[in-house]
Amino acid sequence: MTDNTANNIKVPETPSCFDKATIGGQAVLEGVMMRGKTAWAVAARDEQGEIHCEEHPLKNAADRHKWMKWSVIRGIVALGSSLALGTKALAISARIAGFEEEEEGTERAEGEERESAMTGGVIAGSIVMGIALAVFIFVLLPAFVTQLVMGPAQENTLLWNTFDGLMRIAIFFAYVYAISRIPDIRRVFRYHGAEHKVISAVENGDPLTVESARKYSNLHTRCGTAFLIMVMALAILVFSLVPVNAMVTAWGITNTFAVLGIRIVSRLLLLPLVAGLAYEVTVKWASKNTHLAIVKIIMWPGLQMQRLTTGEPDDDMIEVAIVAAKCVLEADKAVAATSSA
Numbered sequence: 001m002t003d004n005t006a007n008n009i010k011v012p013e014t015p016s017c018f019d020k021a022t023i024g025g026q027a028v029l030e031g032v033m034m035r036g037k038t039a040w041a042v043a044a045r046d047e048q049g050e051i052h053c054e055e056h057p058l059k060n061a062a063d064r065h066k067w068m069k070w071s072v073i074r075g076i077v078a079l080g081s082s083l084a085l086g087t088k089a090l091a092i093s094a095r096i097a098g099f100e101e102e103e104e105g106t107e108r109a110e111g112e113e114r115e116s117a118m119t120g121g122v123i124a125g126s127i128v129m130g131i132a133l134a135v136f137i138f139v140l141l142p143a144f145v146t147q148l149v150m151g152p153a154q155e156n157t158l159l160w161n162t163f164d165g166l167m168r169i170a171i172f173f174a175y176v177y178a179i180s181r182i183p184d185i186r187r188v189f190r191y192h193g194a195e196h197k198v199i200s201a202v203e204n205g206d207p208l209t210v211e212s213a214r215k216y217s218n219l220h221t222r223c224g225t226a227f228l229i230m231v232m233a234l235a236i237l238v239f240s241l242v243p244v245n246a247m248v249t250a251w252g253i254t255n256t257f258a259v260l261g262i263r264i265v266s267r268l269l270l271l272p273l274v275a276g277l278a279y280e281v282t283v284k285w286a287s288k289n290t291h292l293a294i295v296k297i298i299m300w301p302g303l304q305m306q307r308l309t310t311g312e313p314d315d316d317m318i319e320v321a322i323v324a325a326k327c328v329l330e331a332d333k334a335v336a337a338t339s340s341a
Contacts, residue, residue: 023202026089026192027188028092028188029188030045031320032044037332038058039058040058041054042089042092042093043324044092045096046098047097047098055331072276072279075276075280075283078283083130137175139267140264157245162236176225176309177308180309189311191320193218193313194321196223196310208325213322214315218312219306222283222287223310226299226303227278230282231275231278234278235267235270238273239266244262
């Protein structure tokens with residue numbers, strides 16, 4: 001782990017083995033997290049306005065297990081890794097920005113093992129609670145509302161699933177709109193815009209300067225917002241293919257709530273599959289074929305949703321995102337040089 005200020009970080013060249021899909025990021029508190037091929041880094045401003053960048057090696061389980069790189073499965077693995085990494089990044093940015101105070105008179109190295117264990121527990125708990133809340137809001141709630149409005153799904157499965165999917169998207173839109181009204185969240189969304197601009201500059205081989213990054217859009221094909229919209233859209237199709245009606249008929253189940261319960265359970269079991277398919281569409285296909293008209297049509301809803309989850313950043317925010325990008329590019333370049341030596 002390294003911690004540097006902006007003045008200590010050189011501008012690296014983009015590695016010759018660079019692939020667009022190997023750089024991604026996330027807005028955090030007063031900063032940006034960037035993930036490269038071999039490392040990830042969090043850059044944020046402290047209370048004095050100085051930028052600090054904390055870099056960590058990227059531990060990729062897929063490098064040890066080839067089956068984790070299979071199509072669809074790699075998307076599930078990437079999603080789980082992103083959730084864990086994102087939570088760690090938020091904790092680091094909170095510490096740098098001064099939202100969390102360290103105990104006086106205690107060196108970080110002395111309590112590193114205890115801190116690591118505590119942080120791991122907090123991260124695991126946060127992920128579990130976040131997933132549980134997301135399941136309730138975006139799976140259980142839409143299903144119950146659809147049941148009340150449309151009645152049992154057995155009468156018209158496709159129409160029921162379509163209404164349920166649209167209800168899920170509407171709830172997501174309302175949720176994002178509501179939190180975007182909160183000033184602190186809105187500031188994080190502006191860092192989100194800075195992250196997108198800098199990633200676009202890197203992908204296009206531009207020098208990492210505020211001027212070169214500013215010209216790019218706040219919107220990006222591989223954004224998590226676009227990914228979530230794709231998950232919700234694909235869920236309508238995948239859930240409609242599950243023969244729940246045939247299953248409950250074969251099992252002799254007639255209770256309306258029991259049938260709804262089976263439908264909800266089947267959806268929970270299929271969510272990883274839907275996420276894996278969405279990853280293949282947004283990351284592995286769409287991001288590499290942005291020039292195609294069909295890609296522009298398919299990705300349009302997700303890109304428009306980003307108008308809520310991103311904001312126009314100021315130069316200071318773009319500078320922070322640039323520092324994070326420099327950290328991971330330098331790390332990737334160093335590893336590539338070592339490997340070729």
